Amino acid sequence: MVLPERVERSFWIDGDRLRSEPVQGAELVVDGGWLLPGLVDVHTHPGTESRDSPFDDGVLRKHLVEHRDAGVLLVRTPGTAARMPGWVDEDPELPRVRSAGRWLATPGRFFPGFGRDVGEEELVRAAVEEAEASAGWCKVIGDWRWGEPPVPQAVLTAAVEAVHAAGGKVAVHCQTAEGCRNAVVAGADSLEHGMHLEADLLDRMAAQGTALVPTLSVFAAGAGPRRAGERTAARDAWLAGWEASPGNARAAYEAGVTVLAGTDSLPCGTVAGEAAWLVRAGLPAEAAVGAASWSARSWLGLPGLVEGAPADLVAFDVDPTVIPEALAHPSRVILRGRVVA
Known part of the structure; x- marks a missing residue:
């Protein structure tokens, strides 16, 4: 059974593409069960394990x-400590990556030196540069x-408009x-x-296509550690924001905003836990699974399980929705x- 359509369908694989007609010499690798487009994590930062460790190719591969x-099988990396190296896209053993270059941080607004530090007057140019140097x-x-x-509102608007004019996204x-x-x-x-x-803001987000990646997990x-910490205004604000976040995600979904699954955490490969949090927040299970699969792939410009699509898919013994x-x-x-697991 193929999701999200919920129809029975057979696929053959020709090279790295899905085909609906038989391919000579094909070997059966999945018989029955539930097929989904490869899972997606739209907010992950591979390549470094702490603010004290440099970006490392070996860690990135791991x-x-x-x-x-x-x-x-598809990740978006919204900011890393270094630009994504070219070998990532060339390695058939690795997921497809949609990178966003280095984090762009204006003074006092990030961990010093962990991203690309720029002045507010440099942000527009830097945003275009990072978009053009990434995916x-x-x-x-x-x-x-x-x-x-x-x-400032005017600075951020100018950066978004410049990146959009260059064909990128922010x-x-x-x-x-x-x-x-x-x-x-x-x-x-x-x-x-x-x-x-x-x-x-939700109706405006839905109308203009601004997605929400709530990183609930x-x-x-x-x-827990925040609650156990010293009571400060920042701590209380953080906790208030967290307590409202699941309801915000549900309200965004109900308003027609695209809500997507991103982990922003280690270990990598835990997007299923983020989908579970979206269910807990009140999204329908099918929407939560789609946020980590077909909806996210479509949002990033890749098709689901259709003729000629990339042969990136996962099979399950039971229906994950x-x-x-x-x-x-x-x-x-x-x-x-290729079967990799």
Whole structure:
């Protein structure tokens, strides 16, 4: 059974492409079960394991293999400590990658030296440069600490307009109400995290196609330590934002906003846990699974399971839209036409 269409269909693989007609000499690798387009993590940062460790090719490969073995066959990397090396796209053993160059951080708005530090007056040029040097995306740190101003609205708007004019797209890190508002009004293509996102922005997001990547699982993991920490205004604001985040994700979905699954955490290959959090937030199970599969692939410009599509697919013994926890346990993983797990 093929998802999301819920129809019985047979596929053959010809090289790295799916075919609906028999291919001579084909070997049966999946018989029955449920077929999904390869899973997708739209917010992951492979290549480094801490702010104190440099971007490393060996670590990058390790992280991408972790994604692949879990059935995550397409990743978007919205910001890394270095531009994605060219060998990643050439390696048939690794997931397909949509990179966004280095994080773009204006003064005081990120970990110093971890991304590309630029002045506000340089942001427009830098955003275009990173988009053109990557897979067409760039990532702007739109805000940082609570109680401190985000990137000015006019500056962020100019950056988004310049990247769009160059044919690229912009992801914006935002966790404060003002930062979220600036990103939406600027016309950003995606809000990363969206903590403190206000409900009156949702219709505009839906109308202009701004997606929300709420990264619920990483916030859920950090909530306990935050609650146990010293009570400060920043800590209380963070917790308030986290407590509202699942409801925001549900409200965004109900308003017609594209809500997608991104982990923003280690280990890699855990997007099934993010999909589970979307279900817990109140999204229908099919929408949550789609956020980590067919919906995310379509949003990133790749087709699902259709004639001539890339042969990137995962098989399951049970329907993951009925039993979402099954998403973490594919029975087969096929990347570029080859069985890899």
